[in-house]
Structure formats: C-alpha cells, structure tokens
Amino acid sequence: EAGVTQFPSHSVIEKGQTVTLRCDPISGHDNLYWYRRVMGKEIKFLLHFVKESKQDESGMPNNRFLAERTGGTYSTLKVQPAELEDSGVYFCASSQEWRGIQYFGAGTRLSVL
Amino acid sequence: GQQLNQSPQSMFIQEGEDVSMNCTSSSIFNTWLWYKQDPGEGPVLLIALYKAGELTSNGRLTAQFGITRKDSFLNISASIPSDVGIYFCAGNYNQGGKLIFGQGTELSVKP
Numbered sequence: 001e002a003g004v005t006q007f008p009s010h011s012v013i014e015k016g017q018t019v020t021l022r023c024d025p026i027s028g029h030d031n032l033y034w035y036r037r038v039m040g041k042e043i044k045f046l047l048h049f050v051k052e053s054k055q056d057e058s059g060m061p062n063n064r065f066l067a068e069r070t071g072g073t074y075s076t077l078k079v080q081p082a083e084l085e086d087s088g089v090y091f092c093a094s095s096q097e098w099r100g101i102q103y104f105g106a107g108t109r110l111s112v113l
Numbered sequence: 114g115q116q117l118n119q120s121p122q123s124m125f126i127q128e129g130e131d132v133s134m135n136c137t138s139s140s141i142f143n144t145w146l147w148y149k150q151d152p153g154e155g156p157v158l159l160i161a162l163y164k165a166g167e168l169t170s171n172g173r174l175t176a177q178f179g180i181t182r183k184d185s186f187l188n189i190s191a192s193i194p195s196d197v198g199i200y201f202c203a204g205n206y207n208q209g210g211k212l213i214f215g216q217g218t219e220l221s222v223k224p
Contacts, residue, residue: 048210101158
C-alpha cells in the first residue's frame with residue numbers, strides 16, 4: 001500500500017511568486033492534515049480536512065495560504081505571493097479515523113529567496 | 114497557543130549508551146506520541162500513549178505518559194548508529210485531530 005506522497009520534494013522560488021504543493025493521502029483516509037516546520041523549530045499544524053471539508057484551519061498563518069481538497073482525495077496548498085518567512089518544510093499527514101494515527105509524507109522543502 | 118517543551122535539543126552519544134528525552138506541557142494532554150524523523154523523510158510514529166501512567170515499549174524504546182498528563186519521556190536503550198535522527202514528541206489535547214509537536218531532539222550516535 002502506498003504511503004502519503006508529496007510533490008514536489010523541493011521547490012525554490014523567488015519572493016512574490018506562487019507555489020502549489022500537492023499531497024496524496026493514503027487511499028481511504030478521510031482525514032488529511034498539513035503541517036509546517038520552519039528553521040528547525042517545532043512542527044506546526046496548519047489545517048485539517050475531513051474528506052473535502054475544512055475541519056480546522058486555525059493554524060493557517062494568513063490569507064496568502066489556500067488549501068483545497070476537491071473531491072476529498074488529494075489536497076493542494078498554494079502560497080501566493082510567497083514571502084521569505086514561508087520557507088520551511090511542509091508536511092502532509094493522513095489518518096483513517098478521527099484522531100487516529102497520522103502517517104506523514106516525506107515533506108516538501110520550500111525555499112523562498 | 115499550546116506548546117510542548119522538549120529537551121534536550123540535541124544529544125551526542127556513544128554507540129551502546131542509553132538515551133533519555135522528555136516533553137512537558139503546561140496543559141493536560143489526552144494523547145502522547147513519539148515520532149522519529151530520518152533525513153529526507155517524514156516523521157514516523159514510534160510509540161503512542163493513551164492513558165495517564167501508561168508505560169509502553171517497542172523494542173529498545175520505552176515511553177511513558179506522565180501521571181499528571183502534562184509530560185512524557187522516551188528512553189532508548191543500547192543505542193546503535195541507525196538511531197540517528199530527530200525525535201519529536203507530540204500530543205493531542207482537545208477533541209480535534211491536530212497534533213502539537215515539541216521542538217525535536219536531534220540524536221547523533223558515534224560508532
């Protein structure tokens with residue numbers, strides 16, 4: 001069974017550009033989470049989807065970040081326009097049950113120059 | 114917001130030594146989890162703890178859910194080079210699914 005996959009693995013963009021990250025959860029997992037780790041700090045929660053609905057988006061930093069999960073399968077996280085402080089590793093995780101074990105993808109390392 | 118204080122931030126040990134790391138919180142947590150992240154990979158769950166006082170082992174790893182529900186520790190016995198990586202504690206404190214993570218403990222093991 002395939003795990004959580006994220007694309008791209010690395011992205012280097014200039015300040016002001018737009019970047020879209022993609023996450024494919026484990027098949028059948030209704031719960032999908034986005035997290036971010038910035039500059040060696042803790043991994044911070046961004047938002048939680050249950051199927052296609054945003055269950056909790058309390059961690060989204062500002063309106064430059066837009067997450068979608070059309071059809072309740074894969075999810076995208078778009079940053080527009082990107083700022084320097086957006087650099088970090090963006091992780092996606094999925095779980096089968098509400099508050100079930102979360103399985104993480106390898107992450108997308110975003111560098112904003 | 115909720116925070117977990119994880120210590121130590123880094124450890125440099127000799128192969129064969131035992132390792133201990135811990136996390137504390139000012140708030141009560143319902144679940145404590147320990148993850149390990151290898152370079153270039155995402156965090157992988159090592160141990161999950163669901164009850165106060167629970168002591169759980171997974172091979173050479175042992176973790177406990179503190180009685181006060183505000184802390185947890187992870188011990189690694191007889192460390193080996195493949196134990197190298199970043200260890201994160203994480204917890205869930207409300208009815209939602211989001212996890213709160215500690216800052217991570219970077220472990221280096223010298224053969």
